[in-house]
Amino acid sequence: MPRMHNDSSRLFKTATPSTKKAIYIKQNICYIAHERKGRKMKLLGIETSCDETAASVVQDGRDILSNLIASQVDIHSRYGGIVPEVASRQHLLTAIPIIQEAMTQAQAHWSDLDAIAVTIGPGLAGSLLVGVNIAKAIALAQGLPLLGINHLEGHIYANWLEGRAPDFPLICLIVSGGHSDLLLMKGHGDYQPLGRTRDDAAGEAFDKVARILGLGFPGGPAIEQAALGGNSSLHRLPRPWLKGSDDFSFSGLKTAVLRLVADLSEKSEKADIAASFQEAVVDVLVTKTVAAARRLGARQIILGGGVASNRPLRQMMAERSPIPVLIPSPILCTDNAAMIASCGYFHLKAGEISGWDLDVAPNLKLT
Numbered sequence: 614m615p616r617m618h619n620d621s622s623r624l625f626k627t628a629t630p631s632t633k634k635a636i637y638i639k640q641n642i643c644y645i646a647h648e649r650k651g652r653k654m655k656l657l658g659i660e661t662s663c664d665e666t667a668a669s670v671v672q673d674g675r676d677i678l679s680n681l682i683a684s685q686v687d688i689h690s691r692y693g694g695i696v697p698e699v700a701s702r703q704h705l706l707t708a709i710p711i712i713q714e715a716m717t718q719a720q721a722h723w724s725d726l727d728a729i730a731v732t733i734g735p736g737l738a739g740s741l742l743v744g745v746n747i748a749k750a751i752a753l754a755q756g757l758p759l760l761g762i763n764h765l766e767g768h769i770y771a772n773w774l775e776g777r778a779p780d781f782p783l784i785c786l787i788v789s790g791g792h793s794d795l796l797l798m799k800g801h802g803d804y805q806p807l808g809r810t811r812d813d814a815a816g817e818a819f820d821k822v823a824r825i826l827g828l829g830f831p832g833g834p835a836i837e838q839a840a841l842g843g844n845s846s847l848h849r850l851p852r853p854w855l856k857g858s859d860d861f862s863f864s865g866l867k868t869a870v871l872r873l874v875a876d877l878s879e880k881s882e883k884a885d886i887a888a889s890f891q892e893a894v895v896d897v898l899v900t901k902t903v904a905a906a907r908r909l910g911a912r913q914i915i916l917g918g919g920v921a922s923n924r925p926l927r928q929m930m931a932e933r934s935p936i937p938v939l940i941p942s943p944i945l946c947t948d949n950a951a952m953i954a955s956c957g958y959f960h961l962k963a964g965e966i967s968g969w970d971l972d973v974a975p976n977l978k979l980t
């Protein structure tokens with residue numbers, strides 16, 4: 614697993630046949646985590662990277678005991694996009710009630726927890742700061758280990774929250790509002806970058822095209838809905854293949870839509886354009902992901918991020934892939950805290966905890 618903020622840390626582990634005892638010493642603070650045989654570990658996950666305030670309690674990185682999400686979408690939709698200052702103020706109002714409710718629904722007391730996992734980035738600095746400081750306060754007050762989590766790695770770990778755990782090596786496609794990343798994952802924390810977007814992320818392209826078509830915010834679900842009544846074969850939009858590379862590019866597609874819209878007025882025509890645009894994006898994402906999986910001999914394909922909740926993408930990926938495809942339920946594709954708690958569990962198992970100097974990292978990368 615990639616180590617985070619471990620420069621000033623030392624880790625000691627002792628184990629006996631019946632009891633594994635890990636003693637983590639971080640900046641003169643000593644935590645003792647008992648990992649008794651058969652005892653499940655519960656983590657509280659906190660996510661405030663963008664416009665969702667989320668808290669969740671997850672057991673052993675796999676079983677969701679509670680998963681609370683307070684979306685700010687109604688507040689931001691009147692501005693046609695996320696207003697960072699408004700987002701962080703809203704997190705301040707919502708975070709503590711959401712965390713309390715997540716603990717209540719999980720029937721967990723603070724003493725039942727083994728660690729607190731919180732998103733440190735990428736995301737909006739002000740929003741991230743709310744979650745990170747609340748997580749620090751709880752961890753300090755309760756004497757619990759603190760785990761700073763990369764939001765993108767969290768999206769990957771949403772795949773561990775349902776059904777069978779994924780098999781390595783696998784190809785992972787993360788498609789969200791800010792990222793389109795294709796990765797080879799050979800084990801926990803072992804990420805090899807293959808491709809990423811050269812301009813707009815897939816979700817960003819959905820949001821921008823929805824704005825061009827006057828379909829509202831967020832654009833992904835609005836385009837998917839509008840496309841249901843459209844004919845995707847009326848307009849043949851370009852496919853940005855970038856041959857010989859696993860990278861993506863969606864801004865040319867957005868410009869092509871802009872040109873088409875210039876002489877349109879009918880609502881039905883908007884639906885046709887939405888359907889053509891969606892099909893072009895999905896075709897490119899699926900073709901490049903499946904080609905990488907074949908080339909690299911992957912055993913599975915996994916998806917994550919808000920765009921992975923798109924039904925045509927889910928269907929086409931499953932139809933065209935010769936190997937099993939895992940995609941989290943839509944509610945676990947968009948931002949949530951269960952994925953952060955799951956990811957935190959695997960870091961905790963690897964002894965990778967953060968120090969009190971943990972800070973937000975708005976531009977954090979995965980690799």
Ligand code: ADP
Binds near residue numbers: 788815816919948
């Ligand atoms: P973030 O980008 O903050 O990590 P998410 O991972 O929740 O947030 O992704 C949000 C993005 O996913 C937005 O750009 C949104 O338009 C897109 N999205 C959400 N649902 C769909 C959908 N059904 N089809 C296509 N895109 C979608």
Ligand code: MG
Binds near residue numbers: 918
């Ligand atoms: Mg996200």
